[in-house]
Amino acid sequence: MAVSGQSRIEEQVVVFTLRDQVYGMDIGSVLEIIRMESVTRVPGTPDFIEGIINLRGKVIPVMDLCRRFNMPPSKISDSTRVIIAEAGGVTVGMIVDSVSEVLRIPASSIEPPPAIIAGSSIEALRGIALVDEKMIILLDLGKVLYEEEKRQLEGFGK
Amino acid sequence: MFNDVEMMVFMEELEEKIQSINDNVLLLEKDGGSPEVIQEIFRAAHTIKGSSAVMGFEKMAGLTHEIENLFDRLRQGTMEVNTHLVDVLFEALDNLKMLKDEITGNARDVQVEDVLHKLRAILKTGDGEESAGNGHGAGSGSSPQAGGPDRLDEVIGDMIREAEVRGFQAYWINVDIDSGCQMKNVRAFLVFETLQQIGEIIKSDPPAEDIQEGRYDRGFSLVLITKEDAGQVKNLLMSIAEVNSVDIVQLESGETDGYPGAASEGGRQEEDVGDIGRRAAAAGPEKNAIKTVRVDVQKLDNLMNLVSELVIDRTRLDRFVDIFENKYGSEELVENIVEISNHLGQITTDLQDEIMKARMLPVATVFNRLPRMVRDIAQKLGKEIDFIVEGKETELDRNVIEIIGDPLIHLIRNAIDHGIESPEERLRLGKPRKGRVVLKASYVESHIVITITDDGRGMDVEKIKKKALEKGLVKSDALARMSTREALDLIFMPGFSTAEEVSDVSGRGVGMDIVRNQIEQINGAVEYSSEVGRGTIFQIKLPLTLVIIRALMVGMGDQVYAFPLSNVMETLAIKESDIKFIRHSEVIVVRGSVLPLVRLAGLFQIESRTEDGRLYVVVLGSGNRRVGVVVDKLIGEQEIVIKSLGSYLGQMTGLSGATILGDGRVALIIDAKGIVKDTGKEELAYAN
Known part of the structure; x- marks a missing residue:
């Protein structure tokens, strides 16, 4: 994830959807993908934190990626999945609308995020890949986890 | 390196x-x-x-x-x-x-x-x-080539007798080394090495050091305690190069001259018992060698997690057993599943217990450090202390052990410094010259209780009141209204210290409040009682472990929350109409005193779903303060395994962790101390 596209010829990416948009996450940071299960809400956490779940005896926080990117909350359906991923030593679950496939993407087809889009979610983007006419938005997991919090903390300071 | x-x-x-x-x-x-x-x-x-x-x-x-x-x-x-x-x-x-x-x-x-x-x-x-003349035998000057065992001195005699009691044999061994030997030290080393593998060398002539450095003539003699028979010992020694001959004589304690108890059989028995007692007192890891392996705590934690999973799966299996029973009745196959499920349950419980035990350490690891400290403090203060330690073998979770050291040191220091009088004063008061400080650990129900008892002067209420006033910790009118107990409790105020002058022993003003905080941090409690002139008892009550606690489970909306039972004082059922207001804060009156209320629903911004207008109040206590927490319903007591919320969520207000319920769901654990600390200050101040 930390290694930029240039140093590798191709990347393996877990492809998932959020509200009809296609996203990708480096497979190296994905531990497993599970079905949605009962989530315990934790008071006092940011909106995008859905709560905590029990993953085989471990308590793991789960976030709703839709909310994280300021979209309306996910609708829980049969295709809803939780991607369990690790970044910066923490393990978190991310609720996504569906997981479709694992793709090999040539590094050459990855472009940096367009500079023109600004906003809270943009900094969590690592780049955009075009594969077979499909546009896949690649996420930087470390930033998904921490940028928003940092922003909120800075907000408190003001 | x-x-x-x-x-x-x-x-x-x-x-x-x-x-x-x-x-x-x-x-x-x-x-x-x-x-x-x-x-x-x-x-x-x-x-x-x-x-x-x-x-x-x-x-x-x-x-x-x-x-x-x-x-x-x-x-x-x-x-x-x-x-x-x-x-x-x-x-x-x-x-x-x-x-x-x-x-x-x-x-x-x-x-x-x-x-x-x-x-x-x-x-x-x-x-x-x-x-100038020492009575005991075995002078180093005696000839190593003597034809038989020397007269054995008393110490050796004792050791041989003791060995016999334990079923060992004692041999006097004379080893003759080839005169042309070039490496006397090496041969001697091999002899020692060989013998030490099968037993213990308790004496050598000339002294072990000289022998091992090769400073001996043609041979040397040893006294060996072993379980092997003489022939075996001889064979082993003869297998060493350049050992010419080996003489072995079996020793019996009765042979030792000058041994006082040997005269009569009865006397000997008595001595033996005394020896065993003394042996038990000698703290040596080698003698009572326990077979142990050092294991990373992390591994035990992982094991514990795996067991928790097993517990959850077992609960699920139970549910299926019920389903099968309903569907197929009491068929043989169903009976089999019931049996398997029960057995699995029993084994998981045992497994959990065993892993819990593996995390435990005897309090001796802390207690052993204390006698020396007591000795030094007593000497420094010119006091005479009889320090008695009991229940060293009591086992505690290693995390608790790590924290308990400092508070104990502090309490014992206080007992010696403030409690025990000087020898002269004690004599004047008709007390024994030596002050008595007893440190004792024991199991009481599912807790460990550590008590520190001294027979000193006890806590002086007036002195404490005066001190608190001087330090500006309380106002004089508040002080006047205080009961004796409340006044004594002032010692737990931050910044309180009654030492007349600041000594380096105690009285740096970081006293009892820190002690209490540290103990409460590990879900423990400090109690005390004191009688002027008779002494003081401090009692520390600790949970056996920090990983598993007993908790009161309550329902809020569709979620379950756990209150650590150590902070739950009582539970009450009330009606909405019982709630009164002091300014904007809700309170109820319980047995004449005002209890501030917190609604869990309000605190956590969650939905409340009460039936028939009844409310339940969980009364939490920390230190002297009480706060009532309003919840929807009480579910019951349960043992829970504490899990951290993880670094991503970090420290959440009002929560101290999470636990996994039998059905696999996660329940949050309430930070009772935090809630008590944060609420009710304003209301109480107003009410008073």
């Missing part, structure tokens, strides 16, 4: 041996030292000498060498224990600890010359005494 693992093993061994010397020197001071105690110190010093020399810590090797020499003399009975000796030994021990710190980088340029001189000086005076 040596790698980390070797270094770690060395440091651990060092720690263990220093502790062993420390414990045994205390015993030495107390009763003049039994042979076992002296033997134990000798051995510990010997081990440190060996390993530190190998590791290249010369100062340490040199120091332990001198200690070893000293104890070799004590062991042989050519020197007596006296106070000066004990003092120097403690000084040497301190130096040893400093040298250890030097290795870990916590100290620099530790000088040991001073204490080395003192140790050598003692050895010299010992020589003088010996030449």
Whole structure:
């Protein structure tokens, strides 16, 4: 994830959807993908934190990626999945609308995020890949986890 | 250089041996030292000498060498224990600890010359005494080639008798080494090495050191304690190159001349019992060797997690068993599943218990450090203390053990400094000259209780009141209204300290409030009672473990929350109409006093779903404060495994962790102390 596209010829990416948009996450940071299960809400956490779940005896926080990117909350359906991923030593679950496939993407087809889009979610983007006419938005997991919090903390300071 | 693992093993061994010397020197001071105690110190010093020399810590090797020499003399009975000796030994021990710190980088340029001189000086005076005529036999001048065992001195006699009691044999062995031997030291080393594998060498002639350095004529003699028979010992020794012949004579304790108890059989029995008692007192890890493996705590935690999963799966299996029973009735197959499920349940419970036990350590790891501290403090303050430790073997979770040390030290210091009077004052009061401080650990129900009892002057209410007033901790009108108990509780106020002058023993004003905080941090509680002129008892109540606690489970909306039972004082059922207001805050009146209320629904911004307008209040207590928490319903008590919320969520207000329920769902654990601390201040201030 930390290694930029240039140093590798191709990347393996877990492809998932959020509200009809296609996203990708480096497979190296994905531990497993599970079905949605009962989530315990934790008071006092940011909106995008859905709560905590029990993953085989471990308590793991789960976030709703839709909310994280300021979209309306996910609708829980049969295709809803939780991607369990690790970044910066923490393990978190991310609720996504569906997981479709694992793709090999040539590094050459990855472009940096367009500079023109600004906003809270943009900094969590690592780049955009075009594969077979499909546009896949690649996420930087470390930033998904921490940028928003940092922003909120800075907000408190003001 | 040596790698980390070797270094770690060395440091651990060092720690263990220093502790062993420390414990045994205390015993030495107390009763003049039994042979076992002296033997134990000798051995510990010997081990440190060996390993530190190998590791290249010369100062340490040199120091332990001198200690070893000293104890070799004590062991042989050519020197007596006296106070000066004990003092120097403690000084040497301190130096040893400093040298250890030097290795870990916590100290620099530790000088040991001073204490080395003192140790050598003692050895010299010992020589003088010996030449003046020492009654005990086995002088080093006697011929090693004697045809049979020397007259054995008392110490050796004791050890042989004790060995017999334990089912060992004692042999006198004379080893004859080839006169043309080029490497006498190596041969001797092999002999020692071989014999030490099958038993224990308790005496040698000439002294072990001389033999191992090759300073012997044609052979040497040894006394060996072993379970092997004489033939076997002989075979082993004869297999060593250049050993010409081996003479073995079995020794019986009755043969020892000058042994006082040998005369009558009855007397001998009595002595034996005494010896066993003393042996038990000698704290040496080698003698009662427990077979152990060092395991990373993380591994135990992982095991615990796996067991929790097993528990959850078992619960699920139970549900399926019910389904099958409903569907197919009591068919044989269903019965089988029921049986398997029950058995699995039993095994998981046992497994959980065993892993919990594996995390436990005896409180001895903390308690063993204290006698020395008590001795030093007492000496510094000119007080005489009889320090009694009971229940060392009581086991506690290792996390609790880590935290409990400081509060204990503080309470014991207080007991000696503030509690126990000076010897003169005690005599004047008609008390025994020596003050008594008892430290005791025991199991009480599912808790461990540690009590510190002193027979000193007790807590003086007036003095405490005066002090609190002087320090500006309370106003005089508030003080006047206080009950005795409330006044005594002032000692738990931050910044309170009654020491007349600040000594380096206690009374730095970081006293009892810190003690109480530390104990509460690990879900414990501090209680005390005191009687003027009779003494004070402090009682620390601790959970057996920090991982599993008993909790009161409550329902809020569709979620379950857990309240640590250690903070739950009581539960009440109330009606909405019972709730009164003080300004904007809700309170209820319970048995005449005002109890501030917090609604969990409000605190956590969650939905509340009450039936028939009844509310339940969980009364939480921390220190002296009480707060009622309003919940939807009470579910019941349960043992829960505490899990952290993880670093991503971090510290959440009002929550102290999470736990996994039987059905696999996650429940949040309420931070009772936090809630008590944060609420009710304003209301109480107003109410009062």
